[in-house]
Amino acid sequence: MFRYPVFVFLVFLVTEGGAAAEKTILSFKAGVAVATITPSEKMWMAGYAARDHPAEGKDQDLFVKALALEDQDGNRLVLLTSDLLALPRELSEAVYKECERRTGIARKQLMLTCSHTHCGPVMRGALPDMYPLTPAQVRQVEAYTDRLKDQMVETVVKALADLKPAALAIGKGTATFAVNRRMSTARGIVIGTNRPRPVDHDVPVLKVMGADGKLLAVVFGYACHNTTLSYYRWSGDYAGSAQQYLEAKHPGVAALFWIGCGGDANPSPRGSVALCRKHGLELAEAVETVLNGKMQTLSGGFASSYGLIDLPFDHLPTKEKLQNDLRSKNASEARRAVRLLKALERDGKLNDCYRYYPVQVWRIGRDLLWIALGGEVLVDYDLRLKRELAGKQAIWITGYANDVMAYIPSVPVLREGGYEVDTSMIYYGLPSRWSPAIEDRIIGKVHKEAGGNAP
Numbered sequence: 400m401f402r403y404p405v406f407v408f409l410v411f412l413v414t415e416g417g418a419a420a421e422k423t424i425l426s427f428k429a430g431v432a433v434a435t436i437t438p439s440e441k442m443w444m445a446g447y448a449a450r451d452h453p454a455e456g457k458d459q460d461l462f463v464k465a466l467a468l469e470d471q472d473g474n475r476l477v478l479l480t481s482d483l484l485a486l487p488r489e490l491s492e493a494v495y496k497e498c499e500r501r502t503g504i505a506r507k508q509l510m511l512t513c514s515h516t517h518c519g520p521v522m523r524g525a526l527p528d529m530y531p532l533t534p535a536q537v538r539q540v541e542a543y544t545d546r547l548k549d550q551m552v553e554t555v556v557k558a559l560a561d562l563k564p565a566a567l568a569i570g571k572g573t574a575t576f577a578v579n580r581r582m583s584t585a586r587g588i589v590i591g592t593n594r595p596r597p598v599d600h601d602v603p604v605l606k607v608m609g610a611d612g613k614l615l616a617v618v619f620g621y622a623c624h625n626t627t628l629s630y631y632r633w634s635g636d637y638a639g640s641a642q643q644y645l646e647a648k649h650p651g652v653a654a655l656f657w658i659g660c661g662g663d664a665n666p667s668p669r670g671s672v673a674l675c676r677k678h679g680l681e682l683a684e685a686v687e688t689v690l691n692g693k694m695q696t697l698s699g700g701f702a703s704s705y706g707l708i709d710l711p712f713d714h715l716p717t718k719e720k721l722q723n724d725l726r727s728k729n730a731s732e733a734r735r736a737v738r739l740l741k742a743l744e745r746d747g748k749l750n751d752c753y754r755y756y757p758v759q760v761w762r763i764g765r766d767l768l769w770i771a772l773g774g775e776v777l778v779d780y781d782l783r784l785k786r787e788l789a790g791k792q793a794i795w796i797t798g799y800a801n802d803v804m805a806y807i808p809s810v811p812v813l814r815e816g817g818y819e820v821d822t823s824m825i826y827y828g829l830p831s832r833w834s835p836a837i838e839d840r841i842i843g844k845v846h847k848e849a850g851g852n853a854p
């Protein structure tokens with residue numbers, strides 16, 4: 400069912416557009432590699448503070464997948480996707496440095512993303528104060544993270560070694576299971592469902608075809624927490640299911656998922672494996688509809704940029720406040736106080752900002768502007784950037800990219816408070832909520848890196 404329309408699509412472009420169109424179709428190269436990263440041991444699982452024992456088994460394998468692309472001038476881009484909760488900066492930088500040493504790739508050319516599954520393993524440097532780990536469990540996490548780094552590097556190296564002529568096309572579908580989770584109550588904002596509040600239901604799709612018109616890979620995104628499940632088994636959650644469905648439908652093809660600005664969106668309803676499969680199927684069908692419809696062929700060259708900015712905290716806690724927190728009923732808050740008091744003792748002060756917030760921008764010809772932001776970005780950023788950058792090009796906004804240091808709330812959300820503003824900062828080990836200055840800083844940096852697209 401699928402090959403026939405692709406064949407027609409290519410023939411149409413070659414015969415209608417002549418030699419120039421044929422050259423456009425074959426003007427890219429693409430390479431793909433995949434590795435399984437499911438822990439073999441019963442490790443602690445990432446994402447929920449309330450878990451009280453390690454994983455009990457697996458429902459789905461977890462993967463890292465790399466897609467390497469090259470334009471006619473030899474400019475390269477590499478997307479790494481992963482069925483993981485988060486990407487600590489230390490891990491991303493270690494992966495990048497080794498990839499740079501082995502392949503010569505620049506930082507701006509490598510986009511490291513995750514699916515934010517809450518049924519993956521704890522990694523070193525991610526949510527440092529969330530989990531009650533024993534020293535033996537910490538050693539397991541260390542060993543796993545070291546192995547994971549090597550697997551990520553090998554996957555990128557293999558994808559770059561696999562480059563062969565390819566065509567690229569993009570399109571956009573829709574999936575509707577994401578709902579805004581910031582619910583107003585008499586007790587303030589709590590995590591629930593708030594359907595009138597905004598979400599982004601877009602499903603951006605990149606189709607990668609070989610020169611013979613055969614599908615090589617499909618990349619897709621969705622802006623929603625990957626939290627249908629909260630049990631004790633390894634799983635890629637709805638994003639894992641969607642990738643499974645697509646790979647089963649297209650044997651030999653890699654399906655790569657990245658999460659968008661879904662910091663304040665949850666799948667609804669949620670809580671069972673059946674619902675995880677249902678949402679995964681809805682997402683896969685949205686992708687399939689795009690693949691089978693009219694897509695926009697990409698042409699032109701690649702441009703990429705990558706920069707870091709400081710994000711200021713709203714205030715710093717006093718020593719007295721931290722000493723009080725040592726007696727907090729919230730064990731994570733007490734662990735954070737221990738760590739921050741040590742830093743205060745060592746350095747004489749706490750950092751008043753996070754110094755490494757990453758903003759990455761890729762441009763593919765004149766047709767696609769692809770922005771990748773660090774942290775659990777809330778939907779307001781996605782909607783604002785799509786509004787301010789609107790033009791002829793498609794705009795994709797990947798969240799949780801390159802570094803996941805905290806939630807990234809907008810100014811209105813910071814005013815409201817709630818989990819994404821305050822409580823989550825405890826688990827991320829940061830000293831206070833963000834300053835309202837962060838929104839304009841991040842948006843301003845995107846405009847600067849996107850160059851020429853500022854309103």
Ligand SMILES: [Zn+2]
Binds near residue numbers: 624662775
């Ligand atoms: Zn989250």
